[in-house]
Amino acid sequence: MNYIDSSLKVVGTRPIRPDGVDKVTGRAVFAADTRASGMLWGKVLRSPHAHARIVSIDTTKAAALKGVFAVVSGVDFPEIASEEAFVGEGPMNFRDLSLNCMARDKVLYEGHALAAVAASTQAIADEALALIEVTYEVLPHVIDVEDAMAPGAPVLHADMFTSGVSPKPEKPSNIAKVVTFKKGDVEAGFKEADVIVEGSYTTQPVHQAYIEPHACLASYAPDGQVQIHTSTQGHFMVRAYTAKLLGISMSNIRVNPAEIGGGFGGKTLVYLEPVAVTLSRKSGRSVKMQMTREDVFRASGPTSGAAMTVKIGAKKDGTIVAAQQVLKFQAGAFPGSPIGPGCMCGFAMYDLPNVDVVGYDVVSNRPKVAAYRAPGAPITSFAVESLMDELAIKLGIDALTLREMNAAKNGTKTHYGPVHQNIGFTAVLDAVKSHPHWKSPLKEGHGRGLATGFWFNIGGESSAQVHVNEDGTVTAATGSPDIGGSRASIGMMVAEVLGVPATAVRTIVADTASIGFTFLTGGSRVTFATGMAATQAAEKVVEDLKRRAAQTWDIPVEAVEWKDGMAYPAGSNAGAFEPLDLAALALKAGRTGGPILAEVSVNAQGAGPGFGAHICDVSVDKETGHVKIERYTAIQDVGKAIHPSYVEGQIQGGAAQGIGWALSEEYIYNTKGQMENAGFLDYRVPVASDMPMIEAVLVEVPNPRHPFGARGVGEVPIIPPMAAIANAIRSATGLRMPDLPMSPPKIRAALDAAG
Amino acid sequence: MPTVVLSSGSAVQQFTAGQTEFEVEATTFRRLILELERRFPGLGKQVEESMAIAIDGEIFQDAYSAELKPGSEIYLIPKIGGG
Numbered sequence: 001m002n003y004i005d006s007s008l009k010v011v012g013t014r015p016i017r018p019d020g021v022d023k024v025t026g027r028a029v030f031a032a033d034t035r036a037s038g039m040l041w042g043k044v045l046r047s048p049h050a051h052a053r054i055v056s057i058d059t060t061k062a063a064a065l066k067g068v069f070a071v072v073s074g075v076d077f078p079e080i081a082s083e084e085a086f087v088g089e090g091p092m093n094f095r096d097l098s099l100n101c102m103a104r105d106k107v108l109y110e111g112h113a114l115a116a117v118a119a120s121t122q123a124i125a126d127e128a129l130a131l132i133e134v135t136y137e138v139l140p141h142v143i144d145v146e147d148a149m150a151p152g153a154p155v156l157h158a159d160m161f162t163s164g165v166s167p168k169p170e171k172p173s174n175i176a177k178v179v180t181f182k183k184g185d186v187e188a189g190f191k192e193a194d195v196i197v198e199g200s201y202t203t204q205p206v207h208q209a210y211i212e213p214h215a216c217l218a219s220y221a222p223d224g225q226v227q228i229h230t231s232t233q234g235h236f237m238v239r240a241y242t243a244k245l246l247g248i249s250m251s252n253i254r255v256n257p258a259e260i261g262g263g264f265g266g267k268t269l270v271y272l273e274p275v276a277v278t279l280s281r282k283s284g285r286s287v288k289m290q291m292t293r294e295d296v297f298r299a300s301g302p303t304s305g306a307a308m309t310v311k312i313g314a315k316k317d318g319t320i321v322a323a324q325q326v327l328k329f330q331a332g333a334f335p336g337s338p339i340g341p342g343c344m345c346g347f348a349m350y351d352l353p354n355v356d357v358v359g360y361d362v363v364s365n366r367p368k369v370a371a372y373r374a375p376g377a378p379i380t381s382f383a384v385e386s387l388m389d390e391l392a393i394k395l396g397i398d399a400l401t402l403r404e405m406n407a408a409k410n411g412t413k414t415h416y417g418p419v420h421q422n423i424g425f426t427a428v429l430d431a432v433k434s435h436p437h438w439k440s441p442l443k444e445g446h447g448r449g450l451a452t453g454f455w456f457n458i459g460g461e462s463s464a465q466v467h468v469n470e471d472g473t474v475t476a477a478t479g480s481p482d483i484g485g486s487r488a489s490i491g492m493m494v495a496e497v498l499g500v501p502a503t504a505v506r507t508i509v510a511d512t513a514s515i516g517f518t519f520l521t522g523g524s525r526v527t528f529a530t531g532m533a534a535t536q537a538a539e540k541v542v543e544d545l546k547r548r549a550a551q552t553w554d555i556p557v558e559a560v561e562w563k564d565g566m567a568y569p570a571g572s573n574a575g576a577f578e579p580l581d582l583a584a585l586a587l588k589a590g591r592t593g594g595p596i597l598a599e600v601s602v603n604a605q606g607a608g609p610g611f612g613a614h615i616c617d618v619s620v621d622k623e624t625g626h627v628k629i630e631r632y633t634a635i636q637d638v639g640k641a642i643h644p645s646y647v648e649g650q651i652q653g654g655a656a657q658g659i660g661w662a663l664s665e666e667y668i669y670n671t672k673g674q675m676e677n678a679g680f681l682d683y684r685v686p687v688a689s690d691m692p693m694i695e696a697v698l699v700e701v702p703n704p705r706h707p708f709g710a711r712g713v714g715e716v717p718i719i720p721p722m723a724a725i726a727n728a729i730r731s732a733t734g735l736r737m738p739d740l741p742m743s744p745p746k747i748r749a750a751l752d753a754a755g
Numbered sequence: 756m757p758t759v760v761l762s763s764g765s766a767v768q769q770f771t772a773g774q775t776e777f778e779v780e781a782t783t784f785r786r787l788i789l790e791l792e793r794r795f796p797g798l799g800k801q802v803e804e805s806m807a808i809a810i811d812g813e814i815f816q817d818a819y820s821a822e823l824k825p826g827s828e829i830y831l832i833p834k835i836g837g838g
Contacts, residue, residue, distance in 0.1 A: 084804050166769060179833070181762060208838075265838025303838075340833030371838040417762040417830025419812025456835045460816060523837025605815055715837055 001539055003496065004640070004702045004709040010495045011708050014645045015502040018487050022259070031215035031231035031258040036286035039217070040069055042272075042279045043125040043289070045115040045132050046299060047107035050141035050365040050673025051154060054105055054114060054134065061131040062117055067124035069283035071132070073115040074104040076278055078247050085244075092269070096334035098245045100368050101274050107136070108156055108333035109365050110674045111298025113271075118279040118287045141365040141673040145330040146307050148174040148364040156333060156363050176335030177361040181343050183415040189322025189354030193313025197391045201383040203722070203740045204666040205305040205330060207297060208372050209657075209685045212261020214300060215290035218276035222284070226253045228273055233263040233481055234520020239512045241270045246277060256511045257481045264483075264657070265371030268522055271300055297678035301370025302667070304329040304337040308383040310346075318397045318405045322354040323347050323415075327380060329361055332368035337361045341456070342376030344416040345719075346384040348454040349425060349611065350406045355415035365673050371522060373654060374455040374715035378661065378722060385451035385723030386738065389730060399450045399727070400438070403613075404429050408454075424637030424701030425611040428452070431699050432613045437633040445619055446630055447732025452613045453719025457712030458523035459604030463516030464534035466494055466541050468596035472583030474498060476537075477510040478530045479518025484714050485646030486526040490534045492642055493708060497538035499565035500582065516601045524712020527642055528703075529604035535707045540598035548585050548592035553577045606705025610712055612636035614655065614720035618728040625747030627663055627729060629690075634720075635697040639711030644698060651696035651717040658721025660686045666741050756780050757787070757827035767806070767831060770798035779829075784808060785819035787829065807834045 003011070022028040059071040080098040103114040115132050119125035140154040147153060153174055161169050164178035190196060216230035226248060232238050235255040243250045260267065272289040280287040291300070306329050313322040325346055329337035339359040347355055392402040407429055412420045432438050432450065442448055465477040476494045480486055487507040495505045518530065542562050549567030550557040559574035560567050566579040589596050617631040634655045641647040664684040668677045677683045702709025726737050735750045756778040761767050768775060779794070781787040787808075792799025802808070807816045809830040815821045816834060823829065 163769065166773065168769070268836075268838075338836075341835060344832070371836060373838040375836065375838050413812070416832050417760060417828075418809035418814050418832070421812060455837075456814065458816065458835055458837055523835065525837065603818060605818055605821075606813070712837075 001707060003707050004704065008496060010492045010502050011640070011642050012644065014643060015488070015492070017485065018491060018507065019482065028259040030212055030261055031217065031229055032290050034217040034229040034258065034288070036217060036219060039286045039288050040118040040120060040283055041122045041125045042116055042118045042276050042287040043122070043129055044113045044275065045129045047103070047110060047112040047114055049107060049136055049138050050110050051139040052107050052136040053139060054103065054107060055137050056135045057115055058133040059115065061133070062128040065124065065128050065131060067120040068117055068128045069120070069285060070118040070279045071115065071128065072275070072278050072282060074102050076282070077102050077245070080245060092336060093334070094244050097241060097269070100334060101245065101271060109367050111295070111367060112333070113275065113299065116275050116279060118283045118285070142174070143364055143366060143669050143673055145305060145328050145362050145364060148362050149328060149360065156365065174363045175360055176331065176363060177339065179339060179343055179359045181355065181357040181416045184354035186322050186324055186354045186356040190313045192321045194316040195391070195394055196311065196313045197387055197394055198309065198311045199383065199387045199390065199738060201308045201310070201386060201738045203306050203379045203382055205302040205366065205369065206661045206665040207302040207683065208264035208266035210262030210264060210266055213291040213293060213296045214267070214271055216272050216276050217286060217288045218273060218280045219286040220277055220280040224252050226277055228253065228255045228277065229258055230255060230273055231258050231260050231267060233260070233267040233483055233522055235481065235512050236479060236517055237268065237520045238270055238273050242273050242277060245274045254511060254513045257509050260481055260483050264373050265375060265522060266300060268371050268520055269301065293680060294678045297683060298675055299367055301332060301368050303372035303375060304331065304369050304379060306330065306379045308380065310383045310387045312387055312391055314391055314395065316395065318395055318402050320350060320352055320406045323352050325357045325380070325384065327359040329359065329376070330366065331361050331363050332366045333363060334368045335361055335363055337369055338371070338376030342380045345377035345454055346380035348414055349408055349452050351408050351412040352406070352415060357415065373657065373718040377453060377455055378658065378719045381451070381453050381719050382722040382726070382740065385720065386726050386736070389449070389727040390736065400429065400432055403452060420609065422608055422704055423611060424699055427699050427701050428611050428613050428635050428637050431635045431697055432615060435615065435633060435635065435697065437615050437631060442617065445732065446617050447728045447730065449616045449724045449727030449731055450613065451720040451723035451727060452611065453716055455524065455610050455715045455719060457528065457607040457610055458525045459529040459607040460519040460525055461601070461603045462518045462530040462533045463599065463601040464490070464530055464537045465515060465597060465599040466534065466537040468541060468582055468586050470586055472581060472586040474500065474505040476505055476507040476534055477515055478507065478534060479510060479515045480526045480530040481509055481521045483521050484650055485643060486530065488646060489527040489642040490531055493531050493535050494538040497535055497542060498582070499563060516599065524610070524714045525607065527710050528607050528706055528712055529602065531710060532604045532706060533600045533602045536602065537598040537600040540600065541596060544596060544598065545585050549580050551592050552580065552588065608639055608703030608705065608711035610637060610716040612716040612720055614724040616724040616728045618725060618732055620729060620732050620747060622751055625744035625751065627725070627742060627747060629659060629692045632692050633695045633697060634717055635699060636713065636716055637699045637701050638713045639703040639706065640700055640709035641698050642708060642710055647698060647713050648696040650714045652694040654714065654717025655694045655721050656686055656691055658718045659691065659725065662722040662725040662740060662742055664741050664743055756825060757823045757829050759829045759831065762830040762832050767798060767801055770795040770801065782823050783819060784815060784821040784823070787823060802831055805834055806831050
């Protein structure tokens with residue numbers, strides 16, 4: 001059923017968040033809060049070298065230490081064949097994942113796990129780690145993406161030959177894959193152009209910087225049953241990966257998702273769980289593991305850093321006739337950067353006749369990258385949207401007008417094949433034009449930048465149950481960990497269908513043994529896909545309730561209608577009966593067929609893509625190079641905002657992370673390939689005092705493929721900030737900053753160079 | 756017959772000896788995969804494991820029953836995840 005044009009009573013309102021009390025009072029149970037009787041503490045020995053062969057590991061002394069119950073290293077993990085999988089949020093090879101969790105013959109980055117212990121206390125575990133004797137043969141390393149591509153670079157994997165090129169290379173290299181996308185004839189397009197602009201850009205790897213480090217509690221029972229409590233964006237993903245990496249049947253693994261303290265894509269892999277299960281199996285005790293913040297930086301995935309070139313050709317009137325881009329994405333120690341979406345997203349906002357994009361997926365001696373909000377899109381868009389600004393300046397056309405002229409619309413065929421349908425990009429640009437921020441005069445010394453962004457959003461597999469409890473209240477259970485307010489949005493959609501207040505529905509996240517398979521929380525999919533499953537489950541419950549009312553009144557079910565949470569006789573011919581509410585029907589459930597519940601599983605298609613545009617005003621302190629965000633407005637097509645406060649929060653959060661990416665976040669490595677700023681004191685994420693008020697403007701162009709018109713919202717807002725800020729700095733100072741982060745030393749250097 | 760276009764370029768062209776556009780007799784996504792595997796060994800598996808398809812402009816992921824029509828344009832693109 002479709003409710004897009006219906007009069008809605010719950011969807012679109014702002015009820016108090018259901019997880020709020022637990023979180024602000026400290027009652028919420030995160031993975032690090034979990035305990036078990038006789039629990040041991042697991043700790044990991046990590047490589048101090050960026051690249052080294054493991055000659056030997058001697059764990060004798062560690063194992064002999066009193067209080068140590070298990071020591072494991074690579075030999076304790078099954079050898080896994082090379083096999084591509086798409087269980088998490090991007091392409092992953094099971095063998096690589098196993099090697100990332102526990103190194104075998106080589107360590108590939110500083111922080112790479114190569115042994116682990118389980119001991120009765122954390123202090124004893126630390127002491128045991130210090131007793132493990134490792135002999136390394138240190139190898140040359142490479143950190144930078146372009147250095148890794150250069151001839152003669154240290155090769156990380158002797159069996160990795162670049163795919164996507166013909167003929168197949170004869171020698172291994174660090175380039176895992178080359179992908180290309182072509183539309184039209186780009187050379188002919190550039191010949192038509194009156195104006196051509198080109199630029200080279202770099203971005204740094206940045207961490208998702210979730211506040212809660214990775215943590216888990218694992219228990220391997222003598223009968224082979226495994227229980228895992230963990231912080232994850234996908235407990236079914238944890239089950240699948242752990243089962244595969246350790247050779248355990250999925251039915252023997254039950255994963256309980258704890259409350260999650262942020263993920264942003266970074267919790268779509270496993271790091272600790274297979275290690276904790278192995279330690280538990282060896283020790284016979286439950287094992288708790290948690291990363292320190294330093295571990296998180298050194299051993300878990302940030303998103304890629306990149307080096308890019310872009311070239312755009314346009315007619316004098318601003319019509320773009322050709323666009324070209326080369327992207328080199330750093331993947332970390334194993335292949336799998338978001339190079340595919342990087343290649344697809346940069347130009348997706350525009351209707352372009354001739355496009356040529358080439359992307360390289362490149363390994364180097366850094367932690368394996370993980371997903372981060374709209375993986376690849378913020379990187380590629382920083383380059384494209386910076387160059388669009390240069391094009392506007394060169395043409396003497398307003399930045400918004402240039403984008404309006406070339407904007408993708410319904411029916412626009414993208415350079416990677418699909419045709420945009422039911423998109424709201426022009427509505428977003430209209431909202432920019434009419435917004436007071438865009439119309440306001442610039443203050444003295446300030447600069448203003450505009451940038452846009454696109455993300456696909458996805459659907460996928462989801463399961464949801466709706467139960468009517470014995471008192472008529474409702475429980476909705478799903479398999480989607482709540483990282484962005486989905487318990488609220490799903491409960492509200494269920495309430496809307498049932499005709500009850502939002503407070504009558506309690507939404508929970510069920511474990512892997514308690515609900516059907518659900519793909520992880522990512523790709524901005526949960527309110528869309530899991531919401532679709534929950535909506536359909538609620539509709540089935542309504543049908544069942546109508547049947548039960550008909551049975552109670554002894555009339556045909558067609559003579560019953562459901563309205564405002566109650567069954568009514570449909571018209572006077574149906575009979576004169578007092579309406580039956582949920583409580584009345586639940587009370588008699590035993591006589592009308594038993595418990596009232598429905599479960600629906602879907603593979604949701606038709607996720608509506610999202611578009612956003614950000615306006616940013618900055619001032620630049622020319623003495624210190626400090627950039628201050630003076631005003632920030634983020635405008636986005638959100639389809640239908642189920643709970644507008646959460647949607648605004650997503651947009652503000654994405655913009656805040658983008659501001660950090662733009663201005664201050666970077667990994668700093670020494671000459672040995674060791675990270676020198678593995679902590680929040682030196683890896684600078686924005687804090688509250690750095691941030692302006694971010695005004696979120698919701699544009700609602702309904703997605704007709706969702707019952708309420710929703711489209712994903714969580715990823716688009718991190719895409720435009722870097723270019724919006726770079727363009728604002730260009731406006732304020734005349735300087736084009738092509739390299740992230742645009743930190744004070746870089747701004748100062750650019751000002752000095754400009755004289 | 757539906758036309759298949761290898762949008763993600765050379766990453767899958769290794770299976771097709773450089774061919775980037777060809778017709779395939781299939782009425783569903785599943786039949787398409789089987790036919791691709793028959794004609795270009797390895798390509799069907801590659802599509803199934805790590806690619807999405809766009810049928811007449813709309814992206815489908817993992818939907819065997821997605822319908823193909825005569826004249827449908829099918830793009831093979833990298834599977835899309837998220838963060």
